[in-house]
Amino acid sequence: MTLRFSRSTVVRFKAFSTTFAVSAALLLAGCAGQKSAPSPEAAARQAKLDQALALFSANAPGGLPAQWEPLLFTRKKKSTEYQLIEDAGRTVLRAYADQASSGLRHAVNIDVSKKPWLSWSWKTSALIPTADNTQRETEDSPVRIVLAFDGDHDNLSLMDTILFDTAKLLTGHELPYATLMYIWENKAPVGTVIANTRTGRIQMMVAESGPAKVGQWVQYKRNVAEDYEKIFGEKPGRLIGVGVLTDTDNTGQKVEAWYGDIRMMRDADGGE
Structure with a gap:
């Protein structure tokens, strides 16, 4: 059977909000490990993916961190500026968005049942006054951690299957099976889950x-496996992409933020 997409379906896909766009782009970081019989070079790259996320603090200030790549959505959007800087004796990632939306991404291939704990820190200079992530038109956040997961696409609903097929038709790539973001919201209480x-x-x-906590470094630890199962109602597949995203394109605002190291760990005490 050949799938056909109406003009309205394609238009709706092109008008997707930030969360859908970032998922599509994150997949490009997570394609590693999906082909059979890898070459020795690919196997070496895979071994690196299986180890850990590259830390911002392992880099010298200036430029972008090693193994993290720009996460761009469309040419029509301004890009958020990212640069490594020194902060209190360590290297962190600075983000500055002026009516902009882009991120950085890191390809991984991690079994979150073995490394379920996500640790990160961030700081923002301000909130985005008009942001409201429950509304498509005002969906922005000064800081986001974005996780892309693999999974069995045969389990998708009919509507999601059509949506994902449309995405593949337009981009040439399948979307991640699932995407989970951790965000800083203006009003919604901590622990609130907001669906695309x-x-x-x-x-x-x-x-x-x-x-x-604006203007302060804030540290977090989340059991990603538990969060995923609670939100999606199933156990997570492999983690295939990690991203950071500071975006103000929907609200037209400016914001400056910073990200510390991001780690996946065996336990909450920091065992990697």
């Missing part, structure tokens, strides 16, 4: 809310 308005395969969890 077009597909349940993309979900946001509020890790921080309100202005109380």
Whole structure:
């Protein structure tokens, strides 16, 4: 059977919100390990993916961190500026968005049942006053951690199958089976789960809310395996992409933010 897509379906896909766009782009970072009989070079790259995320602090200030690549959505969007800087004796990633939306991504291939704990830190200079991630038109966040997961696409609903097939038709790549983001929200309480308005395969969890900690470094630890199972109602597949995203394109605002090291760990005490 040949799938055909109406003009309205294609237009709706092109108008997807930030969460859908970032999922499509993150997949490009997560394609490693999906082909059979890899070459020795590919096997070596895979071994690196299986080890750990490359740390921002392992780099000298200036430029972009090693193994992290630009995460661009469309040419029509301005890009967020990212650069490694020194902060209190360590290297961190600075982000500056002026009506912009782009991120950085890191390809991985991690079994989150063995490394379920995600650790990260971030800081923002301000909240985005008009941002509201429950509304498509104002969906922005000063900081996001974005996780892309593999899975069995045969388990997708009919509507999601059509949506994913449309994405593949337009981009040449399949979308991640599921995408989970941790965000800083203006009003929604910590722990709130916000679904993408077009597909349940993309979900946001509020890790921080309100202005109380603006201007401070805040450290987080989340059991990703538990969060995923609670949100999606199934056990997670392999983690295939990790991204950071500071975006203000929907609200037209400016914001400056910083990201510390991101780690996947065996336990909450830091065992890698």
